Amino acid sequence: MKKINPFKPNSPVSTGMFAGRINEIKMLEQALYQTKHDQPSNFLITGERGIGKSSLMMILKDFSSGKFETLDHGIFNFLTINIVVSERMSLLTFIKLIERNIKRELGKVEAIRSFMNSTWDFVQRIKIMDSGIDKINVTEDSDLVINDFSYSLSETCNRIINPEKGEDKKDGIVFIIDEADNACDDLHIGYFFKVVTEMLQQNGCQNIMFIVVGLPETSSKLAKSHESSLRIFNHIRVKELNPKDRFYVIDKGIEEGNRINDEKTSISEDAKQHISTLSEGYPHFIQQFAHTAFEYNSDGEISSEDVLEGAFKDGGAIDAIGSRYYASDFHSKIKSNEYRQVLGIMAESMNEWIKKSDIREKFTGLDQTLTDALAALTQRKIILKNDSVRGEYRLQQRGFALWIKLFGSRGK
Numbered sequence: 015m016k017k018i019n020p021f022k023p024n025s026p027v028s029t030g031m032f033a034g035r036i037n038e039i040k041m042l043e044q045a046l047y048q049t050k051h052d053q054p055s056n057f058l059i060t061g062e063r064g065i066g067k068s069s070l071m072m073i074l075k076d077f078s079s080g081k082f083e084t085l086d087h088g089i090f091n092f093l094t095i096n097i098v099v100s101e102r103m104s105l106l107t108f109i110k111l112i113e114r115n116i117k118r119e120l121g122k123v124e125a126i127r128s129f130m131n132s133t134w135d136f137v138q139r140i141k142i143m144d145s146g147i148d149k150i151n152v153t154e155d156s157d158l159v160i161n162d163f164s165y166s167l168s169e170t171c172n173r174i175i176n177p178e179k180g181e182d183k184k185d186g187i188v189f190i191i192d193e194a195d196n197a198c199d200d201l202h203i204g205y206f207f208k209v210v211t212e213m214l215q216q217n218g219c220q221n222i223m224f225i226v227v228g229l230p231e232t233s234s235k236l237a238k239s240h241e242s243s244l245r246i247f248n249h250i251r252v253k254e255l256n257p258k259d260r261f262y263v264i265d266k267g268i269e270e271g272n273r274i275n276d277e278k279t280s281i282s283e284d285a286k287q288h289i290s291t292l293s294e295g296y297p298h299f300i301q302q303f304a305h306t307a308f309e310y311n312s313d314g315e316i317s318s319e320d321v322l323e324g325a326f327k328d329g330g331a332i333d334a335i336g337s338r339y340y341a342s343d344f345h346s347k348i349k350s351n352e353y354r355q356v357l358g359i360m361a362e363s364m365n366e367w368i369k370k371s372d373i374r375e376k377f378t379g380l381d382q383t384l385t386d387a388l389a390a391l392t393q394r395k396i397i398l399k400n401d402s403v404r405g406e407y408r409l410q411q412r413g414f415a416l417w418i419k420l421f422g423s424r425g426k
């Protein structure tokens with residue numbers, strides 16, 4: 015009989031399987047409490063692909079919107095708006111999306127609906143500017159739009175924290191802006207947050223919290239758009255899960271599997287240890303290795319063999335992780351076979367530091383090509399350069415090294 019696999023490498027986890035992040039949650043919870051009491055603060059949340067940023071935000075949303083009671087601060091009731099930034103999104107589209115989401119959440123009450131329509135009527139006007147071919151006054155237009163936006167937002171927030179009869183009283187508004195690393199120059203993302211937060215303050219609006227989420231390069235995108243925009247954020251860097259939390263994820267998954275399937279499954283300590291080590295603490299990888307081991311197992315107990323065979327075979331966990339995270343870097347971002355040869359040589363040392371002179375011994379191309387390759391790969395953040403030892407480089411993750419060794423030569 016086929017069992018339902020409880021591990022989900024490709025979608026956020028349910029609250030039950032969510033592990034760790036206690037410090038991060040406590041910091042955010044404290045900030046919600048402050049924001050409710052007129053001391054708003056904003057957060058920048060960054061971390062590598064698959065480290066669990068969006069999952070952390072799902073939990074936060076459950077806390078801020080009042081779906082669950084928080085750890086230390088009781089129940090909140092924030093209007094919580096989740097926006098995902100896409101690659102070509104302009105400032106105007108971004109603002110329209112926010113308006114639409116707020117209306118969707120609040121517009122269920124008749125009185126609020128007409129209030130919202132008159133408060134946000136500037137959005138109807140920007141449609142005209144947006145569709146115009148005249149882009150000469152774009153910055154000026156942006157300033158006007160941001161000004162109108164901040165005003166409408168303050169009015170909306172004040173209305174929902176001081177509701178009229180029959181309306182729900184809210185604690186304020188929480189914005190979760192995910193995948194902010196996608197922001198293009200036209201979004202003016204740093205400028206937007208800097209100006210909006212200042213204007214909200216001027217308008218006496220003190221119950222709005224912005225949480226901007228993305229890959230580590232989000233910081234430089236914000237700074238590039240407005241030098242001092244980073245100063246308005248408290249920065250949380252989401253890191254790998256520690257071994258205890260990794261084991262928790264696996265145990266909870268097995269538990270869930272036994273709840274939904276008649277046929278029971280267990281897992282040996284060794285097998286858990288292997289999943290923990292192979293994953294390097296990346297939650298996405300824990301889910302993937304556990305998922306494949308669960309598939310691979312046939313006798314009811316997941317053993318280290320199940321984990322290892324599931325990990326290394328063609329179409330197995332490392333292959334799946336590679337197609338999702340590394341293949342595009344390796345095949346599309348890198349156009350030259352010589353650059354790929356450099357990565358292949360580096361992968362032999364896994365993700366340990368390796369000297370340029372050692373790479374040169376094995377590299378078959380010109381010295382200059384090697385120099386160019388190392389510079390380009392570092393600049394594209396595919397490899398890291400050692401700041402304290404000259405001429406040393408390494409791959410970022412062991413998983414990437416393993417994948418290059420196993421599947422790198424396979425082609426696209």
Ligand SMILES: Nc1ncnc2c1ncn2[C@@H]1O[C@H](COP(=O)(O)OP(=O)(O)OP(=O)(O)O)[C@@H](O)[C@H]1O
Binds near residue numbers: 024025069
């Ligand atoms: N704290 C956690 N406990 C258990 N599993 C987790 C946790 N965080 C994330 N995961 C798992 O890891 C996977 C990746 O998580 P998530 O999508 O949140 O990462 P992300 O940092 O937002 O990735 P991306 O950079 O691709 O947007 C999820 O599908 C989920 O199954």
Ligand SMILES: [Mg+2]
Binds near residue numbers: 068
């Ligand atoms: Mg995400």
